[in-house]
Amino acid sequence: MPKKLKNLSTAPTTDLRLLRTRRALRDGLLSLITKIPFDEITVRDIAAESLVGYNTFFRHYASKxxxxxxxxxxxxxxxxxxxxxxxxxxxxxxxxxxxxxxxxxxxxxxxxxxxxxxxxxxxxxxxxxxxxxxxxxxxxxxxxxxxxxxxxxxxxxxxxxxxxxxxxxxxxxxxxxxxxxxxxxxxxxxxxxxxxxxxxxxxxxxxxxxxx
Known part of the structure; x- marks a missing residue:
């Protein structure tokens, strides 16, 4: 029972972090589009612009x-x-x-x-x-x-x-x-x-x- 309560208490925090990361990646891509040609933007560029780890990107999206x-x-x-x-x-x-x-x-x-x-x-x-x-x-x-x-x-x-x-x-x-x-x-x-x-x-x- 305590274990279940612990999971419930951390779920909202996890969801919030997920949303923040996805928002950062979204904003990072939109920022890059105004700076360099769209077709030249890479996942590494998006991750760097978003201040998100390269591997973290792929936990949220399979590709650009x-x-x-x-x-x-x-x-x-x-x-x-x-x-x-x-x-x-x-x-x-x-x-x-x-x-x-x-x-x-x-x-x-x-x-x-x-x-x-x-x-x-x-x-x-x-x-x-x-x-x-x-x-x-x-x-x-x-x-x-x-x-x-x-x-x-x-x-x-x-x-x-x-x-x-x-x-x-x-x-x-x-x-x-x-x-x-x-x-x-x-x-x-x-x-x-x-x-x-x-x-x-x-x-x-x-x-x-x-x-x-």
Missing amino acids: AELVDEIVSEEIEQLFVRALPAIVGEDTYTTALALCNYINEHRALWTALLGGGDAQLGGGASAYLRRKFIAYALAHDVRAPQHEWLPMDVGTIFGVGSVLDILSWWLSKPGEYSVERVAELIDRLVLAPTLGRTPDYGTAPSARGKKK
Whole structure:
């Protein structure tokens, strides 16, 4: 009985250490992506940047790819939660605004994932994110009213790719465009047309955002 009590008392501590280590590895990789080409990053680099032992890394992840997959999967789920209202409703601008607000709140992370428009990444992380995002949408059978002439999978591929391109462009120009302005661009150029909606912004350009 005392032995069982001892195990119970140490379990929360062990879980906390595990979470701290995984968080350190995640942050270490994201930090490295902003410094060196994604494809050149090694597990030793991640361990050193995270101040975690090399062997410790493999107690949590089998490879760099598994760590990246976890990060990307978590972020994709977060974005889809925010994109769902546009798929089932009519207000595509509000959805675009929610997406942009989330990206802005996690700007450092998404700049790393999308490369912030920086060719230094060689498309590594950005291309991987795009493939995962499209695969997630297709696998979860995300459907929305579209034009009769537009195949569902083509609309998904175009929509996801275009939104990520706009976000990458925005992240490469910090401070130049407001969240509202970028949300309007995503709505006008991608969401509303692809989903067969007609947004009303009035006659003035950039009616939603005052900043550029």
